[in-house]
Amino acid sequence: MVKAKTANGPRRRGGHRATKLAPRGSLHSGDNFLGLVFTAPAMIGLVIFVAIPILLTLWVSFRDWNGFVSPFDSSYVGLDNYNELLFKPGIRQTDFARSIRNNFYYVVGVVPIQTVLSLVIAVILNQKFLKGKSFFRTAYYFPSITSSIAVTLIFIFMFQSQGAINAVLPFDNINWLNNANGMIHNVLGVFGVDQAPGWAKSVEFMGLSLWEWMAGPSVAMFAIMMLVTWTTTGTMMLIFLAGLQSISPSVEEAATVDGASSFQRFRYVIVPMMRPTIYFVVTLGLIGTWQVFDQIYATNFGGPRKTTITPAFWIYFQSFRNSEAGLAAAIAILLFVIIMFFAFLQRRVNTSKGVT
Amino acid sequence: MKRLKWAFLLIALALVAAACGGSATTTTTTSGTSAPTEGGDTTSSVAPAMALDGVDLKLWGWSSSEAENTALSDLVGQFNTATGANAEFQPQADYDVALQSAMASGAPPDVFYxxxxxxxxxxxxGVLAPVPTGALSSPDDIYPSLRxxxxxxxxxxxxxxxxxxxALVYDPEALQAAGVDVPTTWEELATAAAALTTGTTAEIAAGDAQAGLAMGVEYPRWGSFLFQAGAALTDEAVTKITLDTPGATDALQFIADQYQAGYFISPADVDAxxxxEAFGQAKSAMTIEGNWIIGYLQDTFPDRNFAVAELPAGPAGKGTFAFTVCYGVAADAPNPDASWAFVEYLTNPEGSLAWTNAFNVMPARASVSNDxxxxxxxxxxFVAGADYAKRWGFIPGFGDVIGVFNDNAAGLVDGSVTVAELIAAVTGAGNDVIDG
Known part of the structure; x- marks a missing residue:
């Protein structure tokens, strides 16, 4: 606002000021009208396919809708669906808590790893001296454009107890996809803690004991996390590459002249300059990982022992397998709230580091 | 800016209104058509010489195999030739989703699985039409448990x-080699499974050994053991969970012991x-599956030798599940009389025999079971089981309870859950659903 001293200041910020300076506003209202006309096709599409469905989902989440009749014939149940998911002890609450727990560990595992990995790969592939760059770029991007179901089926074969992964690993064969043990439990087991300590078993939240909350992703979920990291790293790498190419080579050269080592250039020059891109990639990653569905559906359909159910999968299951579309809508709204929460949290963290 | 906001608001409102208006109209037409349907059903039975000429009928189902689709399409073709109707079998890829959306949008198929x-x-x-009186020939001929x-x-x-x-599907050569007879009781089943098991789970997964019996860790298989022990998950009318009985405890403990000893295996544990599939790959000498396994084994493992016996009897006698699919007609079907005439053609004694003869599924009518x-x-x-089979169906929303059973069953197999804990968890979840 300080910069916008004249009426010709950046329109993005000065819209309000501009109308003040030109009280009749005829010129600008004409702009508005034209703008509206030009954006109308996209806006109408957004309203019909995004805004109305979101509002309808919100509306349906307050109703007992079985999904077979028109939603307008369903009955109003107030906050019952939310109550069953969040507060009322019972199977619905426990299952929802499980889906949140599973997905939380999934996000915490996948997002940092895919972000770091893709940034490192992008920086390597952005080196001038590297030969066969386009081959590597294609190779790393390829998983992202392959059908997720096809990739998942290949991974199912690889993770079988007689599969390729076990053939390479030096341990006894692990039945990855049918193993419901939590990874944190497994690690604790190595240190001799294979039973829940009393305090962890007695404290309960949303129907799950603290011990169950801290189970970590199950071995099956861990396998899915590896699969997803492998597929999405390519997409994120592409975004980082685009970001890296917008950094002028002179900046890096200047750092080199100042005597920065290659690691210092990466840590103190590239990473700070890439912060907006990192913010974007992490946001994209957060949203994508909280909505994981295809891989869950194809790998194990939520099993073993419900350790791979996620809110997105549970929406599908409740809506189409259990004919509880109202409950499914409530899960969808809660998932939306969770994603918004993490996106804002992320934004907060990043803004404090100087990204706007 | 203000004007712009108003414009958006107006457009949004107009669209919402349009959407609501549209749906409201659908709703009224829906109830409008369904009312006469109900009336028509009770008063007039479907006349055989009804004019079906040129009537379009859509039959929705899921696709089990190409051969099955062709056979059903052939039967539908015969109906068209006989009546002049334009019926067509349309298999749906994601059936539950497809049917649910069609129903919710007020445009259901005429007849559906x-x-x-x-x-x-x-x-x-309330989206299904009841069977109209007289619409189907000799309905009493249909097995009562299936009705x-x-x-x-x-x-x-x-x-x-x-x-x-x-039923119990087994490899006769393996049984002979192990010197055991086809088991007819739980004790014999346990002895046979132990004698037939030749290695550890890892060896079985690698294809170097076989287990006694491969069985999915899920209620639709385990439930048959409950029936054999005189127990059941719920009472007949599904008003309460009846799992907390000595019979159920014995049955679950019997199954758990077999899995923990390695005589029974979960297919997922051996890469099947x-x-x-586990049986086809010779990873087990026996399995408990339904009629669908026959065509699968013949197609996928043509060299695998097998025979079928009734499930072994438990302390309370024999017990098994009957899995069945019906031809439904929607409450607001556009053409109810033609739809029911079509269903009658597909399910009357000749139709059901023509359909099942080509396959390994069984006709639902006692009069043609000997044929x-x-x-x-x-x-x-498989047919013998029809006499004592229990139905596979509960009340709305019961999928959650079956989920809890399967979850705890997996825990029972790996030893992290006890029989008492399984019973408590399922009873709690079941009563939640029944009371809720």
């Missing part, structure tokens, strides 16, 4: 297309998608 497990959900939603499977709150909704029961056995002599054990 309904799994017995799903019937309660659909009937409770029961498609009856909800005393109303019979649809005639079964065919049915399957669970289901028990039929079927004549053409499938080696599958008689």
């Amino acid at each position: 309904i799994d017995s497990f799903k019937l309660a959900d659909l009937a409770d939603a 029961e499977a498609f009856t909800f709150n005393g109303t019979w909704y649809c005639p079964p297309k065919d049915f399957s029961t669970l 998608g289901w028990a039929g 079927w056995i004549g053409s499938h002599p080696d599958l008689e054990a």
